[in-house]
Amino acid sequence: MKIRLNHWYSAILASLISLLGFESCDSTGTEEYGTPIVSxxxxxxxxxxxxxxLRGIQVTIKSRNYRETQGRDTAYTDAKGNFEMKKLKTYGESYLKNELVVTFEDVDGEANGGTFEKDSLKGSEVAIVRKExxxxxxEGHFEVTADKKLAKKSK
Structure with a gap:
């Protein structure tokens, strides 16, 4: 009888918690309840x-706080120096402004007109526009524009 009562109490408790709206993940299973997110x-x-x-420049997106890497991604610039990374997901809008770091690194050496210094932009140095x-x-969808001029490495 004791086992049945414990099972009964557990079933009631689980139902009550469900009715109150407590949950730990959204439909994708990646966000904690109460944590703002953006794409x-x-x-x-x-x-x-x-x-x-500059063609072939490696562009990396990451957080200054290395543990928060939802949204870490890498792209390379095309022949016109353009790059794009689509539909990343991370913590709220304040993360974009305070923690986002866009790093630019010349990984091909002399292949595209010389060797350039590694440089980066912080979230406060890029244009962040809410699109949705x-x-x-x-909190919605944002577009981050990170344009950069890189200095040539001195020999």
């Missing part, structure tokens, strides 16, 4: 210090 894309253009478009308003814990 965003990052795009931009990379030029050399003389204004030429969200609701609830989802």
């Amino acid at each position: 965003y894309q990052v795009k931009g253009n990379v030029k050399g210090d003389m204004g030429s478009d 308003k969200g609701s609830g814990w989802y």
Whole structure:
């Protein structure tokens, strides 16, 4: 009888918690209850210090707080120096402004007009525009534009 009572209490408790709306994940299973999230894309253009478009520059998106890496991604610039990363997901809008770091690194050496210094932009140094308003814990979709001029490495 004791086992049945415990099972009965557990069933009532689980039902009550469900009715009150407590849950730990959304439909994708990635966000904690009560944590604001955003989706965003990052795009931009990379030029050399003389204004030429830089091809093959590695562009990495990550957080200054390494543990928060939802949204870490890498892209490479095309022949016109453009790059784009689509539909990343991370913590709220304040994360984009305070924790986002966009790093630019010349990984191909002399292949595209010289060797350039590694550099980065913080969230406060990029243009962040809300493209779609969200609701609830989802704060919406944002577009981040990160344009950068890289200096040539001195020999």
